[in-house]
Amino acid sequence: MNTIRVLVAEDQSLVRGALIALLNSEPDIEVAADCATGTEALRLVQEQPIDVALLDIEMPGLNGLNVAKELAEHPCRCLIVTTFGKAGYGKDAMEAGVDGFLVKDTPPEQLAEAIRRVHAGLRVIDPTLARDSLLAPDNPLSQREAEVCRHLFQGKSSPAIAKALHLTPGTVRNHISSIMSKTGADNRFEAAHLAKANGWI
Known part of the structure; x- marks a missing residue:
């Protein structure tokens, strides 16, 4: 079984620790790196082999969407996991080309499965968020x-x-x-x- 190497980027220490523990309990997933800022996430992905980057949206420095944009040409896949399940974020995430977008109240088994699907080259978007994003107005701000x-x-x-x-x-x-x-x-x-x-x- 090939192990999926994951980066967890989350600025809240307790949430980051819970995600790491959850993912490391999966037989085919290993948290290879973790950090609290988008800038650090970008550096870590560029310095070592990471298969899937689990990114929060709101982090110090670069936010999760900006990290995903920077990694658009990188083999690492990007999965946004955030508290903020807002339609505008979902639309921005899809336009940024992220491979997945989930909210943090997603059941643990679904998060692990989302990582596997994203790693396999599929796109995983929270269905409610996807629907709301299609109906949401475009961001009018420059x-x-x-x-x-x-x-x-x-x-x-x-x-x-x-x-x-x-x-x-x-x-x-x-x-x-x-x-x-x-x-x-x-x-x-x-x-x-x-x-x-x-x-x-």
Whole structure:
């Protein structure tokens, strides 16, 4: 039996430990590496043979979707496992070319089977998420607007966002105005929460 070498990238230590224990109990799966950031995940996959990378979406540094995009030409397969089963995330994941997308309340035996299927070259998408993703509106935000919106969601002021992104305050205000228009929100904070709820940031 060929062992499937898996990387677990998850920033919550308890969740990462549980995933490692669960997967190592499978006779044909071995957790060969683990980490807490997307940047570290990318480095580990490039430094050693990994068959399937199990990636969380929201991690420090590169998020799981960005790691998957970076590995698009790499033989390692990418399976997103996240708490955030949002349609926007699912749509972004499929557009990024990930091989699988599951939510963390997936039964353990289904997760192990998903790893086997992804390793075999199949695509595994949570059926509810797949349906919702097809019905979800496209992300209307540009990449820069999404960056501004992420800072808004953290409660930062316009001057603080301008400093963090090396923009002028006027440019930040223009981006915020555009974000509010595109989300149909009455204020910047509502816009950020709507973008988050839809999985656009």
